[in-house]
Amino acid sequence: MTVRIKASVLLLALAICLIAGGFAIINRPTETPKAKEIHKIGVLMNGSFEDRSYTQAQYDGLTGAVRDTGIRLVAQDNVPVDDAFPGRVKNLIASGCEIIVCDNYMYDPYLIDLAAENPGVSFINASGTVTADNLSCCLGRLYQVRYLSGIVAGLQTKTNEIGYVLAYLTPETIRQMNAFTLGVRKVNPDAVVYMRHTDDWNDADKAAAVTAALLDAHSIDVLTQHVNPVTPLQVAQERGVWTIGNNFDNRELFADSYLTACVFDWEPFFRARLNDCERNRFIGKNYWGSLRTGMVALSPLTAHCDERAQQAVDEELSRLLDGSFDVFYGPIVDSHGTERVRAGENLSDEQLLYHMDWFVDGVVAE
Numbered sequence: 001m002t003v004r005i006k007a008s009v010l011l012l013a014l015a016i017c018l019i020a021g022g023f024a025i026i027n028r029p030t031e032t033p034k035a036k037e038i039h040k041i042g043v044l045m046n047g048s049f050e051d052r053s054y055t056q057a058q059y060d061g062l063t064g065a066v067r068d069t070g071i072r073l074v075a076q077d078n079v080p081v082d083d084a085f086p087g088r089v090k091n092l093i094a095s096g097c098e099i100i101v102c103d104n105y106m107y108d109p110y111l112i113d114l115a116a117e118n119p120g121v122s123f124i125n126a127s128g129t130v131t132a133d134n135l136s137c138c139l140g141r142l143y144q145v146r147y148l149s150g151i152v153a154g155l156q157t158k159t160n161e162i163g164y165v166l167a168y169l170t171p172e173t174i175r176q177m178n179a180f181t182l183g184v185r186k187v188n189p190d191a192v193v194y195m196r197h198t199d200d201w202n203d204a205d206k207a208a209a210v211t212a213a214l215l216d217a218h219s220i221d222v223l224t225q226h227v228n229p230v231t232p233l234q235v236a237q238e239r240g241v242w243t244i245g246n247n248f249d250n251r252e253l254f255a256d257s258y259l260t261a262c263v264f265d266w267e268p269f270f271r272a273r274l275n276d277c278e279r280n281r282f283i284g285k286n287y288w289g290s291l292r293t294g295m296v297a298l299s300p301l302t303a304h305c306d307e308r309a310q311q312a313v314d315e316e317l318s319r320l321l322d323g324s325f326d327v328f329y330g331p332i333v334d335s336h337g338t339e340r341v342r343a344g345e346n347l348s349d350e351q352l353l354y355h356m357d358w359f360v361d362g363v364v365a366e
Contacts, residue, residue, distance in 0.1 A: 013093050028041065034308060035280040041066065042092030043075035044085070046104040047202050049222060052202075053228045054247040058103055058126055061266025062245075065274055073173075078202075081106040089114050091216040093121055099216045099277055100272075104201075105129050105137075115284075122282045124273060131284045138173070138269065138287040140296035142351070144320055145177035145262040148298045149244050150183020150226065150312050152230045153191075155306040156242055158220040160191040163241070165202045165211050166226035171356040173226050178360040180224065180325045187312055194218050194364050204229035217366070222259070233257070242304065247297040261299040269295055288349065291320050328352065335359040 007356045043062065047055030051261060051329065055077060066073060074092055079085065086106060089100055094234045103126045115123050117136035138242030153162050166173045174245070198206050208231035214220065224244040225232040228316070233243045233250065237257040245251075245261030255294060269289060276282045288293025301310055319325035330341030343349055347356075359365060 006312045017079050036098075036278060038274060038278055039097065040074055040097045041074045041097075041099045041101060042097035042105075043073055043101045043149045044079045044088055044092070045077050045102065045349045046081065047077065047217075047228045049075070049077045051202075051228050052230055052250055052253070055103060055228060057247045057264045058101075058266050061264070062101060062270045064267035065270035069274075071274070080145055085110050086114060093118055098122065099124065099274070101126075103127065105172075111181040113133060116146055119135055121138040121147070122273075122277050129286075130285055135284050136273070136282070136287060138289075140264055141288055141290040142264070142296050143175050143327055145290045145296045145298050146176045146179040147186075148316060148320075149178040149260055149262050150185075150308045151312050151316060152183075152185050152186035152301065152305055153180070153222045153224065153242075153244060154186065154188035155309050155312060156259060156304075157188065158192055159221045160188065160366055161220045162191055163211070163214050163218070163223035163236075164193050164195040164225070165207060165214065165223070165232045166195065166197045167228075168199060169197055169357075170220070171305055171352070173197075174346050174359065175254070175356045176226055177350055177363065178356065181362045182327060182332070183316075183358050185360075186316070187308075193362055194220065194366060195359075196366050198225075198227055202228050204231045204262065207231045208235050214366070215241065228233045230254075233286045245299075251299070251302060257304070258328075259304050259305050260301050263297055263299050264293055286353070288353075291317070292323075301333065333361045335361055335363050337361070 005072060007040055049056055049059045096325055101124045105127045107125060108130045109127050111123055112130050115132045119134055123135040125137050127139050131137055172247045173314045177195060181363045183193050184193060194214060196210050198210050200206055207229045211232040212235050213245060222242040223236040225246055230250055233254050236243045237254050242259050243254055243257045244259050247262050247264055251258040326345040326346055328341060330345045331339060331343040332341040334340050350359045
């Protein structure tokens, strides 16, 4: 009898150990060991690392992602889109760069060929539109934040004339401008958004001249931009016009006029892609981070904003975050009065990314 009891106790103890061991395995951290070490990342960006806008926001995010990792950034800014670009990339790869990061859709034709020629290298192109097994493109759903900033502008304007300076007319820029205008008209159906474009992402003088001409032509009292230089904000502040920034929060530079800004946080994205590369899990796809991921955000409203703005923004932000609403839910009518999105419908990501070539009601293109 005693032997049987001891055997039972032993079996019970063994079972407990096996169960406990099972739980230990289940609860053990699942982080996969690094498959390879990343030593160098090549960075080629079309704008300036100190533009306090699109390029700097990405570069700051990338430097933050590699901080304390020992990974070296081999970085070049103000890189033109020309036939010398592939040679620049090849030189970086020859120097040992395992990842190449770029920031302009205009590099796409070159990058798709370079990715095919260098299957062991991972390529990331912000605002790009093409992918391959080792080539990803990425951007944030900044149109969601543009919509919120449009609400701020619509409540701020007293003349009901708002200015918008952008670089090129592409699905990306039109998408953001349309979203901004939908936000404006959500709270102020009488307001109009006047738009002019520069046909250049980085020409500061041209951006300033286009802004001045736009302000000369209309009684604009709120202005925003989708170009890299901040000169439109400078011109607007000098003329006593309220401003809304883009990509980067520059309130300290424009303290007399700044309302808010549509901003990026690139560091978590780049850290995640670096992790993918180290574990051989890089996927060639289009990453499009939303408000819910934290990749894009509206910067805190300044004291200049209309007292109604914070509550109005919070209400719409809540709907965007809980998924009950997105900016391009219908009904939406274009600038010619044609219904583009019916009630109860929403534009697909493919339509937003590649096919938006029309303006919503309230946009006046000049």
